[in-house]
Amino acid sequence: MARIPKRLVGPALIATGPTTVYTVPALTKTIIRQIHISNPSASPVTFTLSVGADAAGTRLWSTYSIPAAAAGVTDSVRDIFMYLIMDAAEILTVSAGTNNILDITITGDEIVLG
Numbered sequence: 287m288a289r290i291p292k293r294l295v296g297p298a299l300i301a302t303g304p305t306t307v308y309t310v311p312a313l314t315k316t317i318i319r320q321i322h323i324s325n326p327s328a329s330p331v332t333f334t335l336s337v338g339a340d341a342a343g344t345r346l347w348s349t350y351s352i353p354a355a356a357a358g359v360t361d362s363v364r365d366i367f368m369y370l371i372m373d374a375a376e377i378l379t380v381s382a383g384t385n386n387i388l389d390i391t392i393t394g395d396e397i398v399l400g
Contacts, residue, residue, distance in 0.1 A: 288398045294318070295392035300333065300382040304340035308378040308392065315397045318370040318378070322391040324363040325352040332383035337372065340379045346370075352388060374399075 294316065295307045310316045325331050330351050336344040355362040372378075382388045 287400075290396045290398070291393070292396060293391060293393050294396075295378070295390060297389050297391045299386040300380050300388040300390055302382055302385045304334070304336070304379045304381045306377045306379050307390070310372045310374050310376045311396065312374050313399045314374055315399065316372045316376075316394055317397070318368060318372065318392060318394040320393045321366040321368070322364070322393075323352055323366070324355075324389045325387060326355050326362070326389070327384070327387045328356065329354050329384070331387050333388055334381045336379045337370070338377060338379070340381065349383065370394075 298307065323333060330353050332349040332351050333347060334340065334345060334349055335347045337346060338344040352364060353359055353362045380390060
């Protein structure tokens with residue numbers, strides 16, 4: 287089984303509607319290790335991330351607020367570290383409270399089975 291560290295998503299802007307940003311390839315397991323989100327705007331923006339189709343029961347973060355970028359604000363860029371195992375054909379969906387403001391990059395490992 288080959289383990290391949292890689293950038294899985296982005297950098298990409300997040301739309302307002304739930305959007306599939308990653309699908310685990312066939313015969314593969316994926317481990318999500320880091321989600322990097324930045325808000326370069328002057329207003330806070332909410333962020334939602336789901337494993338699977340977006341629904342209350344699939345959300346890891348639901349309307350999680352990312353602060354505005356401003357003088358003295360240090361957390362308008364968030365690095366979320368995790369160890370999330372996903373199976374073949376599972377999806378990650380994201381959405382934002384304001385269209386095309388938040389920027390997301392997701393890194394992890396793909397493990398090719400067989």
